[in-house]
Amino acid sequence: MAAIGSAVGLGNVWRFPYVCYKNGGGAFLIPYLIALFTAGIPLMILEFSLGHWSRSPPPLAFKKVNKKLEWVGWLSSLTPFVVASYYVVVMAWCFAYMVYSVNLLWEPDAENFFFNFLGKTSGISEIGGISIPVLLGLIAVWLSIFIILYKGVDRIGKVVAITVPLPTILLIILTIRGLTLPGAIEGVSYYLTPDFSKLLNVNVWLSAYAQVFFSLSLAQGILITYASYLRRDSDISNNAFITSLADAGTSFLAGFTVFSVVGYLAYVKNVDINHLGIAGPHLTFITYPTAISLLPFASAIFGMIFYIALLTFGIDSAFSMIEPMASSLNRKWRISKFKATAIICLVGFIASLFFTTGSGIYWLDIVDHFIANFGLVAVGLLECITLGYLYKVSLFREHANKTSDIRIGRWWDLLIRYVVPSILVMLLILSIVENLKKPYMGFPVYALIIAGVLPIVFIVIASFVLQRVKR
Numbered sequence: 001m002a003a004i005g006s007a008v009g010l011g012n013v014w015r016f017p018y019v020c021y022k023n024g025g026g027a028f029l030i031p032y033l034i035a036l037f038t039a040g041i042p043l044m045i046l047e048f049s050l051g052h053w054s055r056s057p058p059p060l061a062f063k064k065v066n067k068k069l070e071w072v073g074w075l076s077s078l079t080p081f082v083v084a085s086y087y088v089v090v091m092a093w094c095f096a097y098m099v100y101s102v103n104l105l106w107e108p109d110a111e112n113f114f115f116n117f118l119g120k121t122s123g124i125s126e127i128g129g130i131s132i133p134v135l136l137g138l139i140a141v142w143l144s145i146f147i148i149l150y151k152g153v154d155r156i157g158k159v160v161a162i163t164v165p166l167p168t169i170l171l172i173i174l175t176i177r178g179l180t181l182p183g184a185i186e187g188v189s190y191y192l193t194p195d196f197s198k199l200l201n202v203n204v205w206l207s208a209y210a211q212v213f214f215s216l217s218l219a220q221g222i223l224i225t226y227a228s229y230l231r232r233d234s235d236i237s238n239n240a241f242i243t244s245l246a247d248a249g250t251s252f253l254a255g256f257t258v259f260s261v262v263g264y265l266a267y268v269k270n271v272d273i274n275h276l277g278i279a280g281p282h283l284t285f286i287t288y289p290t291a292i293s294l295l296p297f298a299s300a301i302f303g304m305i306f307y308i309a310l311l312t313f314g315i316d317s318a319f320s321m322i323e324p325m326a327s328s329l330n331r332k333w334r335i336s337k338f339k340a341t342a343i344i345c346l347v348g349f350i351a352s353l354f355f356t357t358g359s360g361i362y363w364l365d366i367v368d369h370f371i372a373n374f375g376l377v378a379v380g381l382l383e384c385i386t387l388g389y390l391y392k393v394s395l396f397r398e399h400a401n402k403t404s405d406i407r408i409g410r411w412w413d414l415l416i417r418y419v420v421p422s423i424l425v426m427l428l429i430l431s432i433v434e435n436l437k438k439p440y441m442g443f444p445v446y447a448l449i450i451a452g453v454l455p456i457v458f459i460v461i462a463s464f465v466l467q468r469v470k471r
């Protein structure tokens with residue numbers, strides 16, 4: 001349940017529907033499902049198996065594989081920590097918007113979201129002041145993360161029993177509301193009308209793999225950490241299938257939620273859907289609330305439901321990003337869980353303050369772009385190479401098979417050793433080429449280095465340092 005909570009997050013609501021629409025609509029489901037079965041599920045089985053076999057958080061798990069590899073574990077625990085530093089900021093925006101929706105205080109337009117609410121400055125070099133509503137939201141989110149994590153895994157279990165089913169139910173309610181609006185059918189046909197010619201484009205396939213990676217929380221040390229808490233007789237493969245399919249199902253459903261309402265907005269405003277923001281912050285804080293505010297009745301309630309759903313979807317992804325570091329510090333140096341969690345949440349809070357300023361949204365965009373396109377892919381690649389070649393990967397398969405109903409065959413070894421790494425290498429090369437061709441979004445090069453390259457360099461160095469510090 002916690003793994004599902006980690007996987008299902010903002011990525012399912014604001015990323016999948018859009019990626020699907022852009023890459024061939026209904027036809028995209030083919031590369032997506034292929035990516036899920038050839039990379040997502042196999043890698044998840046590997047991570048679950050490693051965590052379950054070693055009963056340790058990532059650094060110690062990798063160390064059990066090979067003494068020299070502890071740093072790979074640190075790297076895979078530090079990466080999600082960087083993701084957390086901005087992911088919680090987006091949750092803080094949701095938090096503030098949830099409060100606003102009580103009496104529809106928002107003026108849902110771009111002007112208001114960017115300039116009044118975020119205090120967005122005219123360019124990245126102008127820092128601007130801290131946005132107070134965002135700061136308050138941020139404190140609330142970090143505090144919740146701390147309270148959920150510091151007592152250990154039992155509390156995580158109790159929390160996810162609520163925060164996983166609840167937003168799913170809310171999403172279903174919103175979908176039913178959306179689908180009964182005029183224009184909804186046009187919206188949905190935008191989402192799903194298949195364009196099979198897109199399947200000839202290699203970028204569409206890479207997008208499918210990238211989406212699967214991000215959405216399943218792979219290569220983040222999270223699934224390794226969670227699996228280390230499982231009972232000895234827990235079913236590995238079954239859990240991997242359930243987690244992945246639940247995540248894919250939620251993404252698919254969210255497409256209906258989003259596009260039905262976007263279709264309604266296009267209908268009311270009599271514009272083409274293409275002119276509306278249908279992904280990322282634009283969708284969540286401008287387009288969707290605009291549509292909601294135009295509902296014939298109970299718009300405040302549906303607005304609240306939407307933000308509560310996002311917050312509860314997001315919170316278990318957010319704390320899952322912290323848990324690998326907390327668990328690793330706790331296990332390597334016997335720092336109490338309370339202290340370890342406190343230190344990490346405090347450092348995380350300070351780091352995320354960076355994103356509450358007027359230029360925060362620019363920085364957030366850059367960090368996200370680099371860590372999602374390089375960090376995640378590179379860690380995944382390292383995992384496949386280290387576990388696939390330096391260790392007999394078949395031993396992990398045998399470990400998983402010992403307790404699993406679904407028995408995996410030799411084909412799995414081939415996927416981990418050849419298929420997944422080749423795809424990751426392609427993804428990596430493609431990103432590098434694109435980023436070298438022109439600076440991302442036209443940002444100044446110094447900003448790309450500070451926010452894109454430095455965090456990655458920093459976590460690589462930190463990983464080696466953490467490996468060297470004696471127990």
Ligand code: PHE
Nearest residue numbers: 007009010011012214215217
């Ligand atoms: N899978 C989460 C989502 O779809 C995001 C996430 C990324 C969580 C990386 C953990 C680690 O929103």
